[in-house]
Amino acid sequence: MRFYYGQQMPLRILDEAEFWKHQEEEHTVVIRALVPNLEEEYVEALEEWEKALGETHKKVLRFIETVTRSGLQISQALQQQVMQLVSFCLQQSLQFIKLCQQIKTESKAVSANPTAKVVIDHIIRESEYFVGIAQALLYHQ
Template sequence: MRFIYGEMNILRALEEAEFWKRQESEHTVVIQEVVPDLEEEYVNKLIEYKEIFDSTESRITQYIENIVNNQNISPRIYEDNAQLINLAIKQSQVFINFLSMLLRESDPVMNDPISTTVINHIRRESEYFIGIVSAFLDLLMQDTANKRKNFY
């Protein structure tokens, strides 16, 4: 991902977060399909995560539309968007922790090398999202500080 979008870095970060929330939502379904005998408590948790990811993706989409339709991106808009991106990162970290728990505690997962491989792959993708969007978040915080200084 490139950091050359200037004032629109916020939009690029939101687009990335939107994409990865959709991916994580789909990953909850993939896990259920790859591990059909997954314990009920974990299935219920995956269903809960899917709802959370879908809701966050929807909020991100609204924020993107707001930026696209707004000619002047105020420091407040930057801050609100940075908070939403930070929430998306925290959700992904919690999901990664859950995936790690699945790998350690679920008998059907531990006894199936394919399930283990798929879940490890999904975990690495969420870790990638955290890394790339955290870098954008740092950049956005710098942009916000500069905009605030120039705005007032």
């Protein structure tokens, strides 16, 4: 993400968060579909994460609507709320990455499925990409 978006920056980072929260939500489904014999504890964890990521995705969409309706005349308070949401999204992605790493290293079903390992590594890298974008924005502020 480039930092020359100027006044549109809050909308740009929200667009990124919206995209990546939706991706992570879908990734919970991908893992469960790819590993049909996944241990129940991980299935349940992924189902919970699917719901949580879906809620975050909806919240980001509401913020996008608010910023858009503001005519990009963003108050300091709204800017601060956007940064808090981005920070939350960042922390959520870090926790999701931890879960994916745990599934990859501890699940017997995944250890017997080389394709699942590759896909989970890809999912982790994608979430790490969003983490990098969010960190860059938060540290730039």
